Amino acid sequence: MRNDKQTRSIAYRLAAFVLAVSLSLFAAGSAAAEVPPVRFGADSAEHTLLGHVAIQRDPTGQRTLADVVFGTDRLDFEPAPGSLLFGYTRDTIWLKTTVRLPPGFQDDLYVWFRPNFLDSIEVYAPTTADPRAASDFRMVQLGDHSKAQQNTFSFPFQGAKIPPPNTDTFELFIRIKTTSSLMLEGWLGSYTAFLKNAIATSAFFGFSLTFFLVLSVIMFINWRLSKAPILLIFSAFLFSQSVNVLPLSGLGLHALARTLPGLQDQVTQFALIICHALGLMLLAEQTDIRKGQPIFLWIYRLSLGYVLLGLPLSLLGYYREFIFQEFFVMLVMFLVFTYKNVAKAFQERDDARTAAIACIVYAFFAIPYHAVLLGFFVPTTRVVGLLLLGNFVFVCLMSVALMQRTSASERLRRESELLRISRQAERAAMDLAASRTAELVTAKEAAERALAQERAAQAEQLRFVDVVTHQYQTPLAVIRSSVTALRHAISGRDDANRRRIAQIDEAVRRLVEIMDVSLHRSRMDGYAGRANRSRVPIVATLTGIVHRSRALMPERTIELSTKGIGDADEAAVDPDMLAIALGNLIDNAAKFSQKQDAICLSASLRPDALVLTVSDEGIGIPEEDIAKVGQRYFRASNSSSVFGTGLGLHIVQQVAAAHAGSLEIRNRPQRGTMVTLTLSIEPEIREPLAGEDDRIAPSPTA
Structure with a gap:
């Protein structure tokens, strides 16, 4: 009993430490007093928009370009934080950035945004050096709910070509309307910079998709060989991860838009909830939650039931009303599973040690990330990007943990099978010995009777x-x-x-x-x-x-x-x-x-x-x-x-x-x-x- 209390105490302290360090690393930066412009040098390299934009919300969605450029709403712009992540929202967001080009700049400019699952992005670039009306701006339409236009791209991110005006300094206005979690990253750069970024991003998405699919197939083959249920769950979890890569890359969104017009958001959210449910089932099986304390088992069952409830809600279009609570449930359950793995690690189980490391690493990024999605605070852009690294590390370590667990289970199964066979052979030998003994006794008695008669x-x-x-x-x-x-x-x-x-x-x-x-x-x-x-x-x-x-x-x-x-x-x-x-x-x-x-x-x-x-x-x-x-x-x-x-x-x-x-x-x-x-x-x-x-x-x- 005393060892159990010590284990719980250590687990609680470790979880609190991970959460505190994560929150400190992801703490939001304060807004700048003024918004610096995007300055291009002679190399025309890419430049991030984040940190160089001003922002205003449009709760009604009725504001026009003329309102935010020439009207009184122009005064509502305020400096934006280091990244734009405001949770699930119906508001329309207006962004403004100032661009300064070097003298004699003749290259075309390209603008591109992530993530791909933004419903509508309207980029307004001036056509004159001194615009005085909305007609002096050219609009480029992007987004997964928009039709493709000339000089626009949807893979591996939303992007478009913007001819620069005949001036060294001008303002870009961006109108974003989405029902998904708004976590915006944007860049300006030359065609060469745009191409390099597109190649790197495509390679990353291709690697991610291949990584999850190949690992899913490997786990499926191992399940066919060992019949361990946890390997089948992990294979399905990895496959759902690969499915969720498609919306990030833009390929899946436009394929859905063509096959299921207007339902791409619902289907994408459905795939995300499937991934969450499989993650819960995976960690529950890995931590043997059914064999532990009943309170954890009840929490798990209630949480899994609530997450599965989101499947029909997401298809019906009510995921915005559900997703806030679902993320909170996932946060609570991840803390529970992290505690369970840390506790099992103290019981000298190799797979539990590896799984505990995997959960701690993933918790280092995932817990603050979900908190950001819930709108609790705004992280810095670079640290948010490390979430993907944490996801890869989690999957790799969890694969090792499951293989260790499967190997140990297979070893126990073989030992049990050998024990069963040996006992069966022993019983057969005993039965045979008893049968032969009975035959010998009968033969002996017959021989003794014959001998006595003789x-x-x-x-x-x-x-x-x-x-x-x-x-x-x-x-x-x-x-x-x-x-x-x-x-x-x-x-x-x-x-x-x-x-x-x-x-x-x-x-x-x-x-x-x-x-x-x-x-x-x-x-x-x-x-x-x-x-x-x-x-x-x-x-x-x-x-x-x-x-x-x-x-x-x-x-x-x-x-x-x-x-x-x-x-x-x-x-x-x-x-x-x-x-x-x-x-x-x-x-x-x-x-x-x-x-x-x-x-x-x-x-x-x-x-x-x-x-x-x-x-x-x-x-x-x-x-x-x-x-x-x-x-x-x-x-x-x-x-x-x-x-x-x-x-x-x-x-x-x-x-x-x-x-x-x-x-x-x-x-x-x-x-x-x-x-x-x-x-x-x-x-x-x-x-x-x-x-x-x-x-x-x-x-x-x-």
Whole structure:
């Protein structure tokens, strides 16, 4: 709150300073005690009439040339101030100036006036050295309501050729009648001076018209690109400025006089009010007056409504009754907008700083100028001319301010658009993630259900195989026991019966092997390649496996070596898989070696693995077959005479893979085969999965 008060105080002081300095610069000069004549030198250069004229008003408009030259009204002339600006008036103005020419002056004289929107200008030049009647004067008619005459000009100002009388000193009388604001400037000079002035003025009007039109088009293009409303308003404001240049140059007035006779004043005033209204809308948009204090918004709305009311009034011809109040409203609103921009400049907005400078510069000229138009005081001519410079500076600075504002708005728009796109992308990603997550959850649940069903089926299959195996093993054991008993009961000389008993024993043994292989394969498939590790004592576990093999093959010598392994040493392995693997290796060693040959199982313990080696003294494996014997159903080329299925070493290889280990097969130097099974003991022990607790350890066969 305190900062706001300080800002308002600074703004008020700054506005008061601008107004005071402006008024002091535009202060009216006092009228001269006597009117000096216009003196021409040998160069015949241009000479301004202002400061060299006497003036009298004719409120009735009935005074004639004879009245002001030869009658009693001649005494009503009084020295005129530095410029002639008396606001909007219906009075007829008479001016008188004395011209002194150098001796022998032979050039034609030219007189020209600004502004162009003067209704009627009558210039009376004497035709004799000593005029005694109105008929001794020649009248030249000028003005935007007058028809063009020979040797008269309406562009870029009102001008005419005046043949000088045969005397060095004479008086010119000028009768001006207008309904516009009378701000008269006039010159006398030779044709060369007139031409130079016309070229300079035409160039200035051409530059002004081009400047406003080009800048208007640029702002319109920027509006099409950015869609910022303020740029469209500024483009329309600049276009209205260019339209208002036309009456000043005279081109627009005579074009209107031809197309709309008698309405050129109304149309010109209409264009001026349009310019004022667009200026109000521009500054209101630029200062964000709708977001500020409500009192300023109400003042703006009332002011804009009053200015727009002048549009129909100007077309109906009542602009003289309206324009005084309209100028006052514009003065008040310009002060408001200047204050708003100065206040925003203290809020560190770049566009507000530039706009504040633009308003202050324009206020330096525009506020006193409008006060002059209202007739409050009379300015000096040179300072009034600086109003145009202030207008150009205001437009340039305001263009920079609007481009800064538009650039900042465009940057914010792009940031907002990027933020919107990023949020939209984030929402899309979240939706996609949620959708994919839901799909994954659904797939996971389906997979878990399928896995549970598969494990249940595998467990059921294992139980079925165990039951079937047990059902077969019992009668096979009975048959085998009976065969053994018969072998002992039959006489040694009964070779035929002994041969039959041997055939029965071999058939039973093959059938038992087929049952064991099928059981081991079913159990390995049920494990699904996973080892259900648990810490088991190494020596006790290996002893149990060897004892089971000895029970199955009582005629074979099976040795166990656990050198370096203590009774308390443990290893994290799957005991069921270990039993299956060693059982297959011992069984293979027994099949491919003689009964009197020993089978040796040796074990060693490394920090990261348990190394088990089964060696025999059998027929060995051909070197070209060693790489293939782990494949399913593959049998070595020298094993055709021995019954087998080709699945034993494949099962052992699966056990090694489940324990992240390896299986190595090589022939011994003398004879036989050495198979090394390495089982990793590093992985952590995991709990059994659902269905895995139904796995049944291999049962010893008969």
